[in-house]
Amino acid sequence: MKKTRELIAANLRLVGAVVEVCDARIPVSSRNPIIDELTKGKPRIVVLNKADLADERETGAWTARLSGRGADGGREGCGSISAVALNAQSGQGMKKLLAALGGIAASRVGNAAAGSLGVMVVGVPNSGKSSLINRLTGRRAAQTGDRPGVTKGKQWLTLENGMRLLDTPGILWPKFEDPNVGMNLAFCGSIKDEIMDAPTLALELIRTLGELYPSALAERYGLAAARGGEPPADSADGGGAGSEYGSGADSAWDGGTDPALALMEAIAAKRGCILPGKRVDYERAGRMIVGEFREGKLGRVTLEKAGQGSGL
Ligand SMILES: Nc1nc2c(ncn2[C@@H]2O[C@H](COP(=O)(O)OP(=O)(O)OP(=O)(O)O)[C@@H](O)[C@H]2O)c(=O)[nH]1
Numbered sequence: 398m399k400k401t402r403e404l405i406a407a408n409l410r411l412v413g414a415v416v417e418v419c420d421a422r423i424p425v426s427s428r429n430p431i432i433d434e435l436t437k438g439k440p441r442i443v444v445l446n447k448a449d450l451a452d453e454r455e456t457g458a459w460t461a462r463l464s465g466r467g468a469d470g471g472r473e474g475c476g477s478i479s480a481v482a483l484n485a486q487s488g489q490g491m492k493k494l495l496a497a498l499g500g501i502a503a504s505r506v507g508n509a510a511a512g513s514l515g516v517m518v519v520g521v522p523n524s525g526k527s528s529l530i531n532r533l534t535g536r537r538a539a540q541t542g543d544r545p546g547v548t549k550g551k552q553w554l555t556l557e558n559g560m561r562l563l564d565t566p567g568i569l570w571p572k573f574e575d576p577n578v579g580m581n582l583a584f585c586g587s588i589k590d591e592i593m594d595a596p597t598l599a600l601e602l603i604r605t606l607g608e609l610y611p612s613a614l615a616e617r618y619g620l621a622a623a624r625g626g627e628p629p630a631d632s633a634d635g636g637g638a639g640s641e642y643g644s645g646a647d648s649a650w651d652g653g654t655d656p657a658l659a660l661m662e663a664i665a666a667k668r669g670c671i672l673p674g675k676r677v678d679y680e681r682a683g684r685m686i687v688g689e690f691r692e693g694k695l696g697r698v699t700l701e702k703a704g705q706g707s708g709l
């Protein structure tokens with residue numbers, strides 16, 4: 398991370414704009430405070446990427462809020478910011494991004510040609526920086542992957558119009574003041590999966606979804622609605638807590654009354670994540686639930702709502 402910080406600082410004078418690629422599902426948690434510090438004074442476009450996975454209404458509210466048209470605008474001291482919702486895979490939203498970049502190019506004194514603009518693309522790991530660059534250049538020039546830490550160093554790429562784009566490795570910050578931030582980044586794959594075990598992550602995700610999208614899991618896995626974190630009503634046929642699927646003597650779980658755990662066990666049973674001796678395979682179930690969330694199979698979800706007071 399120190400190396401990436403230095404890379405951003407050293408190359409800042411070579412660019413006229415910064416594109417900060419965030420995850421539309423977590424517009425607060427995926428905005429790195431270090432990037433504010435490092436890129437102060439540069440015109441910035443905040444991209445809410447992976448908009449195809451996020452709640453459309455929330456993304457609309459967030460883009461308005463981040464662009465300063467909403468209730469409280471962007472964060473203080475950030476210079477000029479505009480926000481664009483994007484799907485870097487399909488290209489939806491790309492026209493707006495190009496228009497915003499064109500606007501920055503045109504506003505530079507005596508330098509109206511979009512082509513002369515240098516643009517640094519920064520953001521948390523796995524947010525889609527390299528995918529965005531590939532989409533803009535129209536070729537797979539930058540390496541991408543469904544895990545954090547794919548881009549290891551800087552890479553300059555040039556568009557047909559001459560605009561120069563700098564791809565950078567994902568950057569995190571040393572300490573999360575709010576533990577929810579770390580959790581949200583882990584849900585969305587911005588933190589290496591080795592750092593948190595899959596069952597714990599899945600359990601936290603089940604709790605979070607239970608609050609925000611109470612029917613998402615029940616619908617996906619064909620369970621009776623588990624509102625407000627209540628245990629699933631069909632645990633008898635779904636294999637919920639207290640069912641024939643015990644936690645197993647070697648399991649770290651103490652089982653019992655946790656409704657999120659009961660729901661996880663019901664999901665595990667539905668999907669056949671069961672070990673010999675009818676023990677729940679928490680590892681496999683946890684990986685599956687988190688994986689399906691990341692792929693959008695649990696529905697379009699935004700974990701941080703624009704209407705709530707937040708750390709912007
Ligand atoms: N659904 C969806 N997936 C996306 C989108 N943009 C990128 N991805 C996927 O997200 C994953 C990460 O994309 P990358 O472009 O490698 O992300 P990055 O920010 O360059 O990642 P690092 O270099 O590791 O920091 C890949 O699996 C992409 O296919 C998007 O808009 N929607």
Ligand SMILES: [Mg+2]
Pocket residue numbers: 526527528540541547548565566567
């Ligand atoms: Mg990358």
